[in-house]
Amino acid sequence: MADPEINGEERAVFAHHVQALLRRQQKDDRDAIGATLGRARFQVQGADGQTASPTRRGGKAQAHERVVGFFTASPLTGRGRQSGGFRVPHFDMKPITRTYAPTSAGGHVRRGHEGAAMTAAAHFDYVTNGAKIGIGTHIDYIRRETGLQDPADDLVLDMLDEQDLRNEKNRLAIFSNIPGGLTRQRSLFEAAERYESLPRTHQLMASTASVEGFVMFERMGTAPGWLRAMTRRLREKRDELERKAAKARKTFRHREVAVADVTEQEAYERLAWLDQPPAILGLFRWKQGRTGRVQHRFVGELPDGLSARDRHEILTRFCGTLDADGWMVVGAIHQPDQHNDRRNFHIHVDGYDRPARWLDKEGKWDFDYTERRNGKLVRPFAQNKVRYDAAIGTDSSGKPNIAAMMRHRFITIVNEVVGDQPDIVRYLHGTYADNNVALTPLEHMGNRAAGLERRGTVTEVGSRNARKIVADEAAACEARATAAEAALSHELALTRSILAQNRDALTALEVYEALERRLIRRRLQAELADVVVAMARSRADAVIRELTPEPGRPIKAKAGDADLLAGARDHLAEVERHSPSQAERDAERRELARTQTRANAEWNIVQAATGQSPQDRAHEPVMEYRARDRAQAPPATAPSRYDDQKRNRLSAWLEKHASDPALILIEGDEIRLGRSAPLAIDTLMRQFAGSRPVQQLLLPERVRRQADIAKRVRKKQPVETISTTASPIMIPVVEWGVQLFVPEPTLEGAISSSGQAPIWLADESSVNDVPPSPGPHLPDRPAVEITTAREEAKIARRKILAEAGRSRNEASLNEAWAHLIRKRAAITLDGGRYAIDLTGLSDPERLALMRPDYDKELQSRLRELHAKQERERPVLPPHVVSPAARKAWAAMAARHQDVFPSGPPAQMRAAVGLRSAKRLANAPTLRAARAMVPEAIAGITPRDLLETHQAGSVADVTTAKPNRPRHIGDVSTIEKQAQTLAPFPGKEKAKGRLEQVVFDPRGKGPQER
Incomplete structure (x- = not known):
């Protein structure tokens, strides 16, 4: 009789347990892992082929009903999907536009569209409020970290110290480059919603598959005209698509098309009328018109184990990159609360991709200020949005891939901050597929769906995620078994090439192969059985974790919690009865050990035939x-x-x-x-x-x-x-x-x-x-030659590597010094040592300059470069006022006392006496001052100079409308202020009706309509 261990005809491990559990599980869950189980020789479908029903009685649940189904897999498994020291993090970038909804004339929003999307200002409140830590939240955090039910029991809290600690955490949890406090920061996003383009029209959509259902309404005399027009348009669209498909010789497929262009009020009235006939309920869908972007929202997870300052540094550096590009940003760090995982630290960043500055006099942002010119309403100070070109990389459509660039920035910053800290994961660039991670991305569940899943309620998005998780776990088990079989096949192929003439050894090798494949198969079957058991337990385990209080996580009792908890425990007891017992698992381990012993005995026969014993194998060379x-x-x-x-x-x-x-x-x-x-x-x-x-x-x-x-x-x-x-x-x-x-x-x-x-x-x-020589015995010449060749090769390789390292280091030094001299980097002297700004250098160039053995030469070159800069710095000539000039100034002051009244100083731009002054930008003194102004650090976008001095207004703005974010370094501060003294152009003839003159801050003279 054939040995079932050799020919592989035995039954799958724990087959009856898996079959019993799958018979009660939902059909969708069985289908998610059915193919993998079938390849592992499991019987997926039960004998009766029944699908488990949910806990409620009365048949299948409707889509809108809340049902607790313990035989439906839950996505809240309580275990991480990624292991090891590396992780593909969650990072999301989402552009936000202003949201519109069907609204009646009285301002009533149609049901189902009230909370379509959070406004930009409301999301700003969510981001900033979520970063604040109160005393209750702080004590809950201490309880969760220390495991104490009451901090006063074993932990003495100094309330003053705790208040300082909370204030410090709150300070480190917020970052913004928008000046003026939270109120002004919020007003930026409110102004963005007012400023961005409004939709020209909205649309009602319908599927071409529903044309025949509207024919009866088209023929009805009581049907409104707009309904008949929508039906005709839908039929025409379908006919046009059918003709195009026939011409291209392709199969026609139904799709959604626009059947009407409507306003918000028209959409409300039409959808309200269409809700009355049950036959056409839900056949039309509202589609909002295209609007401008008002906000970008970033969400990124942070590694567990970082300090508050490390998290603040990540937030600051990431927001700093956006600030350097010209964005207006507000970022916050959210820490886990009592309702979610203690590792759930993440950042939220709200950004507006348009540079902006605040106008103090008008009390508005520059892009929100309007004025009328030549009969048109214009925004003279609005700056262009930040643009990125194809140099950052493109997506499949050929457009700049901004999201990928932002993700790369975030992951790079996190890894740099983490550094060499132990027990903290490093983030991987790219997707799961790029890093050979066999995981399926999950859908975002949201707080509502996650809350329902924690209490056992089945949700559509939760069920889809649960099936993806179970399928990934089963696929990982199968992948490990496949890799083990591939390695075994590779090893056996090499061994067969050696034992080509040894029949006994080949026979032993065949037996060894069969036993090893049996071990791989049975281990796979045991792992898949564990996956099925975990799937059957997942929803009940999630309910028990949610309803069991923990230190720092109190439970807010709800009606029915006791029955829900009892039902979850009963379900676990039932799953335990159908799961492999501990005795059965021990028996399986003994069987695997017996098979492994038999396989080792067969392998010893193979090794004896190849001339290598297990004792020799223990002395194999290891690198x-x-x-x-x-x-x-x-x-x-x-x-x-x-x-x-x-x-x-x-x-x-x-x-x-x-x-x-x-x-x-x-x-x-x-x-x-x-x-x-x-x-x-x-x-x-x-x-x-x-x-x-x-x-x-x-x-x-x-x-x-x-x-x-x-x-x-x-x-x-x-x-x-x-x-x-x-x-x-x-x-x-x-x-x-x-x-x-x-x-x-x-x-x-x-x-x-x-x-x-x-x-x-x-x-x-x-x-x-x-x-024969009577001298001592010398070693064989080949052994001497090979040993000598190895030593010479080792020495030669070391010389080659050392020379290559010196060449790379010298090239990095030359490039670094060329960059520093070209950019005229600022040099400072502190405590007898020179320091230079290394902004803009690459990492190899920085390392080359900061080598310890190069420090002496570095200080010498910095000393020479600093002395050269000091010699080239121009000396300003002393300003001497002649007696004639003093008399002229005194006479002018006497004639214009009304222009220069006593009191606080007036703005120079508004002074009438300076209108006739000549332009000072090209004066010798100003040219020398321009050369003395050091260049700014690359990558920092300045705000308006008047905003820095808190004196901004329409009359104060003196710079031209920029097309891109500008950088300091090419125009000095004194020259910019001197340009404000430029005279207005000559007399211009007024056009049309005389209006009040409005001075153009760009220096183009008075503007009239």
């Missing part, structure tokens, strides 16, 4: 990995279920880059990573460098490099070679159970400069004529 930071100990990572996945990711990277000497450095038995290798690979090498699959990839590469180096060394010897073999001899090198065939270094003769051949190349007759 040691030297981490980048030798002072930092390798992470003590406990074995996890994701180790195979991480090892496969490392193996895939090594297979691709093992031959690149810039990424992988091999010196003897030591291996290191190059500087350009990712930090994630260093972490994986720390954990898996000593494993057998990784060593199988590294050892052949070392042999290949040694052979190449030995060949290059021999080519450099100035000797005449005499080949002794027609083809290279293949020497078997057995390492880690893999027999590698490498060419033996060809022992080619060499004739020395004296013309005599070495004795080891002399012919047999000459050797026999030489009497």
Whole structure:
């Protein structure tokens, strides 16, 4: 009789348990993992094929009803989807436009459209209020962190200290580049909603599949004319689409089309009329017209374990990049409350992508100020929106991919702030697919759906996410089994090439393969059974976690909570009865151990045939990995279920880059990573460098490099070679159970400069004529040559690497100094040491300048550069006022006493006496002052100078309307102020009716209608 362990005809592990649980589970949940279970030899569908019904009685629940169904999977599993030291974070960027809804003449909004979207100002309140920490929230946080029900029991709270701590956290939780406090910051987004373009019209949409249903209404005499017109337009659209599909020889597919252009009031009235006939209820849909962007909303998760200052630095640096681009931003850090996970730290940023400044006199933002010119209402001071070009990268449609750029900025900033802090995850750029993470992105649930799911209520979005989670877990189990089978097949293929003539060993190898595949299959089946059990328990576990109080998380009791908790516990008891018991799991572990012992015995037979015993296998050479930071100990990572996945990711990277000497450095038995290798690979090498699959990839590469180096060394010897073999001899090198065939270094003769051949190349007759030497025994010449070649190759490689490092460092230094001299970087002297602004330098250039061995030369060059800048700084001539000038000024002051009254100083732009003054921008003194003004740090966008001095008004604005955000450095402050003294143009003839003159702050003279 055939052995079921060998031929694989045995039943799946825990098959009856899985079948019993799936029979009660929802059909959609079974379908989510049915294919994976079927490939693992499970019977997915139950015998009766029934689908579990929800907890409520009376048949299937309607879509709008709230149903607690414990046999429906929940997305709130209580366990993380990503493990290890790296994570693909959640970061979202969403453009927001002003929202409109069907509204009656009396201002009543149609039902279902009241809360379509939060306004920009309301979301600003949500962001800023969520960052504030009260005394209750702070004490709850202490309870959750310390596990105390009452802080007064074991923790003494100084209320004054706690108040200071809360104030400090509140201060670090907010960032904004909008001056003037929260009220003015909120007014910016209110003004943006008023300013941005309004929709010209709205639309009512309908599907072309519903044309026949409207024919009866078109023929009705009582039907309003607009309904018949909408029906005719819908039919015409359908006919046009059918003709286009027939002409293109494609299948016609129904779609939504616009059947009417309406206003908000017209849409309200028509939809209200259409609600009356039940036959056409819901066949028309409201679609808002196109409007301008009023806000961008960013949400990004923060790593767990950071301090308040680290989180504030991330927020500040990310918002600083937006500020440098010209955005007006408000950012806040939200910490977890008593209703969600304690790790839920995240940032919210509200941004307006238009530079703006506040006009004090008018009490408005510059883009919100209007005036009438030539009969038209214009906004003279509105600045253009921030634009990005294709240099930042494009999406599939060819447009600049702003969201990807923002995500890259955020992840880079987070990783820089985290640095080398232990036990804090690093974020990965790109998507799940880019990082070989087999996870399906989930839909955003929102607070409402999450709250319902926590109390067991089934939601559509929650069910979809739950099925994705379960399917990903099952797929991960199958992927690990597939990878294990692939590695086994690769190892067996190499072994079969060695045992081609040994029948007994091949028979043992076949038995070993069958046993190993059985082990892989049974482990997969046990893991899938655990996935099914977790799926069946998920909703009841979520309810129990929600209704069980914890320190710092009180429970707000609701009606029916006791019955809900009892139902969840009863469900867990039922699942436990149908789940594998502990005794059954122990029996399965013993069976796996017995199979593993039998497989090891068969493998020993195979090893004996290949000439390598298990004792020899213990002494196999191992290449040691030297981490980048030798002072930092390798992470003590406990074995996890994701180790195979991480090892496969490392193996895939090594297979691709093992031959690149810039990424992988091999010196003897030591291996290191190059500087350009990712930090994630260093972490994986720390954990898996000593494993057998990784060593199988590294050892052949070392042999290949040694052979190449030995060949290059021999080519450099100035000797005449005499080949002794027609083809290279293949020497078997057995390492880690893999027999590698490498060419033996060809022992080619060499004739020395004296013309005599070495004795080891002399012919047999000459050797026999030489009497034996009585000296000590010398090692074989090939061994000496190979050892010497290895040492020479190691020394040569070190010299090459050192020379390459010096060349790169010298190039970085030259580029850094060229950049600093070209940009005239500011140099300061403090405590006898010089410092220079390194803004704009790349990381290699900064590292090259800040090397400890370069500090002496750096100070010397800074001293010379500082002295050169001091010599080139112009000396301003003293200003001497002649007696004649004094008399002229006194006479002018006497004539214009009414223009210059006593009191607070007036604005220079409004002074009538200065209208005839000549332009001072080109005066010698101002030209010299312009050269003295240092350049600003690159990337900082200035606000208007008058805003800095808190004296802004329409009459004070003196700069032209900018097309892009401007940067300090090309125009000095004195020159800008001097331009305000420019005279107005000559007399202009008024056009039309005489109006009050409004001075143009851009210096173009009086403007009349």
